[in-house]
Amino acid sequence: xxxLQPKMLxxxxxxxxxxxxxxxxxVDVIAAYPITPQTIIVERLSEYVNNGxxxxxxxxxxxxxxxMSACVxxxxxxxxxxxxxxSQGLALMHEVLYVASSLRCPIVMAIANRALSAPxxxxxxxxxxxxxxxxxxxxxxxxxxxxxxxxxxxxxxxAEDEDVLLPVGIxxxxxxxxxxxxxxATISDSKAATFLPPRxxxxxxDSSMPMTFGAFALPDWYFEIxxxxxxxxxxxxxxxxxxxxxxxxxxxxxxxxxxxxxxxxAEVGLVCAGSAAGTAKYAVSRLREKGIKAGLLSxxxxxxxxVESILPHVKDMRALVVMDRAMSPGAPSAPIGQDIKxxxxxxxxxxxxxxxxxxxxxxxxxxxxxxxxxIVTKVAKDVKARRRIQRGTIYWGLRS
Amino acid sequence: MHGRGGQGVVTAxxxxxxxxxxxxxxxxxxxxxxxxxxxxxxxxxxRISDEPIDVRSLVYDPEVVVSIDPKLSSSTEILAGLDDEGxxxxxxRGVSEPLLEAISSKPRAKLYYLDARGIALSLGDARFExxxxxxxxxxATGIVxxxxxxxxxxxxxxxxxxxxxxxxxxxxxxxxxxx
Numbered sequence: 333x334x335x336l337q338p339k340m341l342x343x344x345x346x347x348x349x350x351x352x353x354x355x356x357x358x359v360d361v362i363a364a365y366p367i368t369p370q371t372i373i374v375e376r377l378s379e380y381v382n383n384g385x386x387x388x389x390x391x392x393x394x395x396x397x398x399x400m401s402a403c404v405x406x407x408x409x410x411x412x413x414x415x416x417x418x419s420q421g422l423a424l425m426h427e428v429l430y431v432a433s434s435l436r437c438p439i440v441m442a443i444a445n446r447a448l449s450a451p452x453x454x455x456x457x458x459x460x461x462x463x464x465x466x467x468x469x470x471x472x473x474x475x476x477x478x479x480x481x482x483x484x485x486x487x488x489x490x491a492e493d494e495d496v497l498l499p500v501g502i503x504x505x506x507x508x509x510x511x512x513x514x515x516x517a518t519i520s521d522s523k524a525a526t527f528l529p530p531r532x533x534x535x536x537x538d539s540s541m542p543m544t545f546g547a548f549a550l551p552d553w554y555f556e557i558x559x560x561x562x563x564x565x566x567x568x569x570x571x572x573x574x575x576x577x578x579x580x581x582x583x584x585x586x587x588x589x590x591x592x593x594x595x596x597x598a599e600v601g602l603v604c605a606g607s608a609a610g611t612a613k614y615a616v617s618r619l620r621e622k623g624i625k626a627g628l629l630s631x632x633x634x635x636x637x638x639v640e641s642i643l644p645h646v647k648d649m650r651a652l653v654v655m656d657r658a659m660s661p662g663a664p665s666a667p668i669g670q671d672i673k674x675x676x677x678x679x680x681x682x683x684x685x686x687x688x689x690x691x692x693x694x695x696x697x698x699x700x701x702x703x704x705x706x707i708v709t710k711v712a713k714d715v716k717a718r719r720r721i722q723r724g725t726i727y728w729g730l731r732s
Numbered sequence: 733m734h735g736r737g738g739q740g741v742v743t744a745x746x747x748x749x750x751x752x753x754x755x756x757x758x759x760x761x762x763x764x765x766x767x768x769x770x771x772x773x774x775x776x777x778x779r780i781s782d783e784p785i786d787v788r789s790l791v792y793d794p795e796v797v798v799s800i801d802p803k804l805s806s807s808t809e810i811l812a813g814l815d816d817e818g819x820x821x822x823x824x825r826g827v828s829e830p831l832l833e834a835i836s837s838k839p840r841a842k843l844y845y846l847d848a849r850g851i852a853l854s855l856g857d858a859r860f861e862x863x864x865x866x867x868x869x870x871x872a873t874g875i876v877x878x879x880x881x882x883x884x885x886x887x888x889x890x891x892x893x894x895x896x897x898x899x900x901x902x903x904x905x906x907x908x909x910x911x
Binding site for chain 2 (some may be wrong): 335337338339341343454475476505507508509511512513514515607608610611613614698699700701702
């Protein structure tokens with residue numbers, strides 16, 4: 333991957349980088365509710381609109397429920413629409429998220445992943461998006477500010493593809509990413525415009541061409557209409573690959589459905605999503621120095637779950653450590669653990685590759701490289717000694 | 733970097749990180765907030781590297797510790813995890829006994845102090861103390877030049893505020909002392 337010299341980069345927080353990309357994406361409508369837990373993504377966007385730097389309609393609504401409702405309506409007119417939220421805000425949007433996907437609105441939303449109340453907490457975990465993961469949205473996790481910036485352009489291009497027409501969530505870890513400042517390689521406005529020409533909706537609300545949107549559907553058709561969301565989802569991995577190839581030609585940057593590091597000969601695979609991936613990558617390099625064959629798989633495309641992209645990396649591994657930054661109380665596994673186990677079951681690998689599922693970092697609790705090393709070292713030892721790998725969900729880093 | 737909400741700890745960390753970019757080093761800065769209100773303890777972290785930075789966790793074994801708050805500057809807690817050859821820069825007129833004693837267990841560590849509050853108040857506003865501390869950090873650590881910090885300040889402030897921040901930084905650079 334081509335890297336620019338640090339002095340060529342622009343210092344921006346991930347939130348600022350996203351706002352800047354959204355401006356360059358030349359969106360038509362932004363609807364958002366600016367209160368904690370928001371990020372400065374929408375604050376910057378409101379400034380861009382106010383300064384005249386971005387010719388868009390900024391709708392200041394009275395709640396996140398209204399924000400997503402306004403986004404759906406705007407999107408149905410053929411507009412390019414963006415919003416951003418976090419934790420409680422996403423929870424309040426919940427019912428409208430399903431409307432957005434089923435009405436095939438290619439909205440892009442940045443979600444600064446933060447914990448859900450109670451207790452009241454403003455810090456990072458993935459509980460918010462995991463609660464919405466069945467709403468029919470494409471979900472992408474980013475690991476740093478650069479990915480967040482680049483994914484904005486890719487997300488619009490993917491969402492607006494006529495074969496996809498699904499809303500896309502860009503998930504960035506609250507604080508660990510949203511507030512972190514680093515150098516970002518930006519593209520020029522003209523490159524952005526070439527990559528992302530104005531949206532051309534095939535069907536949209538137009539009084540000269542009357543159509544029905546959001547109609548009633550009874551048992552005779554509801555199921556088929558919902559099924560179309562599943563069909564569109566299936567097309568996403570291939571489409572994202574195409575979008576990424578184009579973006580790569582322009583920027584030299586490509587991320588894929590998963591971020592793999594030293595997986596080729598790995599015996600123990602570490603699976604995670606979000607900002608922990610970079611820390612885990614460092615942990616894997618340290619484990620390798622100690623002779624432990626660890627590998628990292630970072631889930632970058634989370635919905636649809638990129639089974640075909642993950643399997644080749646893990647098929648010969650002897651154990652997987654799956655790290656979830658959310659819990660699913662009472663479920664047999666935490667969210668990513670469930671997906672990984674299902675994948676292995678379907679691939680006929682459930683006996684070959686035991687999965688240890690950890691829940692970590694709720695409410696913003698940090699995880700260090702040393703902790704990742706400790707976790708993987710233990711599992712690697714069990715694998716070597718042919719001991720039974722611990723099953724069930726392990727809550728990591730709890731105070732005793 | 734330690735301080736309290738309202739003292740510009742997060743801003744100081746960001747300015748330092750931005751100045752490092754200008755010197756062609758990769759940098760990452762991020763805050764660790766408790767309750768977001770003025771007066772509450774706040775930490776901000778900066779990683780600086782010649783290579784792209786992967787690690788996103790908090791910093792547990794700092795090579796440089798900066799305390800922007802005079803009260804926190806007498807606390808030994810700011811030394812937690814300090815590298816054996818670490819550098820500590822505190823906002824204080826002197827060095828407290830407990831701090832001196834604590835750092836003596838690391839004979840190769842260095843401790844610097846600056847009356848940043850005094851400098852800031854002489855310029856008419858306690859809020860200039862973070863800039864004074866940045867000047868002190870530049871001198872004590874050599875990780876970044878005063879010129880790069882100045883360039884970053886110039887993109888961020890203007891008029892009198894800029895002038896006073898630049899003065900505070902210059903005085904911090906000149907007056908920082910080694911304990």
